[in-house]
Amino acid sequence: MTTRDRQDALIRHMRRNGTTTVATLAHQVGASRRTILRDIAALRDAGFVIDSEPGRGGGLALDTRSVQTTPRLTVPEVFALLISVASMRAAGNLPFANLADAGLAKIEKALPSDKLRDLRRLLDCLYIGTLAPQIDISNLGQMSPNLLSAFEHAFLKRLQMRFDYSDAKGARTSRRVEPHAMLILPPIWYLVAWDPMRNGFRHFRMDRIRAPEHVEGSSFLPRHVTFGADIRPVQHPQG
Amino acid sequence: MTTRDRQDALIRHMRRNGTTTVATLAHQVGASRRTILRDIAALRDAGFVIDSEPGRGGGLALDTRSVQTTPRLTVPEVFALLISVASMRAAGNLPFANLADAGLAKIEKALPSDKLRDLRRLLDCLYIGTLAPQIDISNLGQMSPNLLSAFEHAFLKRLQMRFDYSDAKGARTSRRVEPHAMLILPPIWYLVAWDPMRNGFRHFRMDRIRAPEHVEGSSFLPRHVTFGADIRPVQHPQG
DNA sequence: CTTAATGGTGCCAAAATTTGGCACCTTTGT
DNA sequence: ACAAAGGTGCCAAATTTTGGCACCATTAAG
Structure with missing residues (x-):
């Protein structure tokens, strides 16, 4: 877990759960309170708008209108997604697997060609x-x-x-x-x-x-x- | 100058100047040859297509056609992917589910905020x-x-x-x-x-x-x- | 054939950064 | 007054990054 991964995880958690606290985040990603506070500062520096309220009942909240970034997936990540979908198909849940497949196809299209080659080899x-x-x-x-x-x-x-x-x-x-x-x-x-x-x-x-x-x-x-x-x-x- | 800043600088330089060499890049950003080679590897891992030719007259060149296109996924597609991953997690295949999750998080990041709201409601x-x-x-x-x-x-x-x-x-x-x-x-x-x-x-x-x-x-x-x-x-x- | 220029890999110790813990401060609601 | 929350400064320990070195493979020029 690199610094960057951890900060991604924080954003993800805040996106999913709305308002949260430093202590919660720290527990979630397995880092100390101090580290989370540093990460929050770094994320703010990087352009994320993160509201915070001190005092009892306070907490952190990500302003989701703020940042849009292009996703950049690695081969193992896409492979893991493929496995998820394929194993769901194997379990017989075809319609859902087909829908997920359509999404994956779009992701694959966005992969650079050499990564796609790797992915095909893995699929084989x-x-x-x-x-x-x-x-x-x-x-x-x-x-x-x-x-x-x-x-x-x-x-x-x-x-x-x-x-x-x-x-x-x-x-x-x-x-x-x-x-x-x-x-x-x-x-x-x-x-x-x-x-x-x-x-x-x-x-x-x-x-x-x-x-x-x-x-x-x-x-x-x-x-x-x-x-x-x-x-x-x-x-x-x-x- | 963080690692990330340096790698961004490399991409910028290659975009501007076309073909270049490791030595040039190293001099440009004030880092060693070894570090540049590590950065190039990291960038390739992150999805950039960087051609290289060994030998006299060789060098590095960023394939600018490989610009990442953001995949446009619909809410049901992402939802289906989420279900795939979640059900794999439920089946106990945690490590793989975690990897897939990281990929999904990147996709989620790229969703417009209204779609993200829909997705969260579905997840709930x-x-x-x-x-x-x-x-x-x-x-x-x-x-x-x-x-x-x-x-x-x-x-x-x-x-x-x-x-x-x-x-x-x-x-x-x-x-x-x-x-x-x-x-x-x-x-x-x-x-x-x-x-x-x-x-x-x-x-x-x-x-x-x-x-x-x-x-x-x-x-x-x-x-x-x-x-x-x-x-x-x-x-x-x-x- | 030899040589020089180029990308690429492995290793290691030194340098730099990150981390966790601590003390302490401010704000806010009960 | 107190507890819960965010925020800051500091420092030693842990971890990662870096530079340097040796070396390999490939290629073109001489």
């Missing part, structure tokens, strides 16, 4: 099933926050991914694989990847993937990639 | 449950394509909706109700509405709602509203 590797697999989902875990970004980064740049995996019996192994596809069989998500150590394709339940605890040669990792996209290039089959 | 009437109801879903039907648009139209303009409804026993009734909320208990979607004939609130499973076969006074209906949003205003409780 995404499979969404309609029927839930007949398996026990009582111990369905939480997916790690950075997994989608890490997948996108590694897949597009043809890098390997490193992570720790717990199989159905709870045995933890450390993996280094080449990501090839994402398979969604609601509510289970799978990563399909080539495991060069085992010389074969493997499915990994994404809720069982964790960031690697001990990364050898961690100095090779860009700091923002949590799942250890490696610098070693991958021989992908498709062009 | 949307409830998404996390646990599926313990009911038989073997006969889950298809939701009609225009139902969401009709709901949005009728709700925002405080009009009545007309439709045919089949209850659990298959008995068909013709309804004329005031829509108040949408309740999603995956995979079942409900319309919550006031039924003035029966003088009470009713839940309608949305997959059992069908367009009315015989609509009296159909000349009053806007053509695109399939479900017969009536011109009679509704007394909504909230402002």
Whole structure:
């Protein structure tokens, strides 16, 4: 969460909720009161009109008439939206998915061509099933926050991914694989990847993937990639 | 001079001067070569298309055709996207939903304020449950394509909706109700509405709602509203 | 072939910025 | 008087940014 992201979140929250307070915002974005006050000052500096009332019953309120900015979405953001819509379609809610799709199409049109190319490649590797697999989902875990970004980064740049995996019996192994596809069989998500150590394709339940605890040669990792996209290039089959 | 200011300056310089080099830019803004290269990467990530040619006589050039066009989305489109993301969040796929949310926030920012007000009102009437109801879903039907648009139209303009409804026993009734909320208990979607004939609130499973076969006074209906949003205003409780 | 110019990447320590905590002030409604 | 709210100044700790360096790949000129 960069400064900029946090400030975006503040604006979003104020847009949605109307009047709010510094304490509320601080709790919302997980920052201190002091930081929020600094952000508010920065946002005012950037042109946002934010009314404030001191005293009991006071608070902050964004004047929504004030600023209009062009949205600039990143590839993972659009990809996440696409996944949302696609999985809703898979759940059978077609009419709504179609409407959302129309909106997405417009967004895609506004993407620069190279981003669009990335997006198409990501879409090509995404499979969404309609029927839930007949398996026990009582111990369905939480997916790690950075997994989608890490997948996108590694897949597009043809890098390997490193992570720790717990199989159905709870045995933890450390993996280094080449990501090839994402398979969604609601509510289970799978990563399909080539495991060069085992010389074969493997499915990994994404809720069982964790960031690697001990990364050898961690100095090779860009700091923002949590799942250890490696610098070693991958021989992908498709062009 | 913040990072952002510097990156803006780079874009301005490239817009003005056409082809340039990293060294030139570095000298221009008083930063190192390394920093400029990092900025270029960030700008590309943000959606700017910047061509580059290596080798003697090479350089950088901003593709000015790739100027971002603001996608024009309608309220129902954004609403459908929001539902997609919200239902994915309800399904427990938080990290992905958060990413999608960030994208949506940017889209919301670009909406004109009156649309944003509409959107907020729609959001206020949307409830998404996390646990599926313990009911038989073997006969889950298809939701009609225009139902969401009709709901949005009728709700925002405080009009009545007309439709045919089949209850659990298959008995068909013709309804004329005031829509108040949408309740999603995956995979079942409900319309919550006031039924003035029966003088009470009713839940309608949305997959059992069908367009009315015989609509009296159909000349009053806007053509695109399939479900017969009536011109009679509704007394909504909230402002 | 050699060389110079150019974009690009990885790494690391130094520099700069951001952050959280604290004390304290002002305003406002009960 | 008091509690709840916004706002400011300060400082050490945490985090991010930066510059410098080495090095790679590509390209054109000599």
